[in-house]
Amino acid sequence: MIDRVPAMGVLVDYFTADSEQSARLALSGGPEAANLPYVDCKGWLVELDTLAAELSGRDLSEFGDSQVLIDDGEAAGVDRAAPETVAALAAVDDARLRAYADEELLDEFEVERMTSLRDLAREAVRLSQGMYRWTCV
Template sequence: MGVMMDYFAATAQELAALDFDAGPAGNDWPYVDCKGWILEVEEFAAEIDGRDPSEFGRDEPLGGIPDAEFLGPWTARINAELVDTLARIGDGQIRDYADEYLLEAWEAERLVALAGLARSAVTEGRALYSWSSV
């Protein structure tokens, strides 16, 4: 059994219409599929931006708190500082990072997609969220 995780962008009104059980994929929303991925997004963004991951603050849990009994789904709003940092990171910086740290090509593409999602969220006035389930 593994954890499924997707990142998506939404306004508060759009989020209110989300079927949390189905997640963003089941609602036909744009999302970045991060299932089976162990790279910590905060660590990646901090490394590229020359910061400590603790500087990003905490995400805001919105529904369901995972524990030994709870299998999900749960959703969290990604903290604004991390979203802004992801939005500033260029695709070339991501590819350089991927080369330096010997990431697989699919990992680099996933990071590029996640940074692109953050850029569109900032531009369109949406927040970035993670959706997870076991």
């Protein structure tokens, strides 16, 4: 179930990059500042692997852990999502997204965000890129 408690003061974006070096560029200003494709997830605390597990009907233990790529030690960090997570999310079809949204009574903006994340995962898989999460407090 999606936790809809707003994250006060936490900025979160998911993005794709062609290399870890490119992903590191997002640390200081986020993926938008680094000109990387991203989905704005500010105020949304759902972990990508949790979402992928819920949408795919698989157990969370089937997904690998995200990996800390870089952390400034104060407020910002970039994590790489496990490839299994990205692949599972990319495989979710529109009918499953809609059914999940109906089951969870999600608002339209939440459905749009999930669809955008799924589409970003599909692009990462298609281009053999990594999918990352940028966070900043």
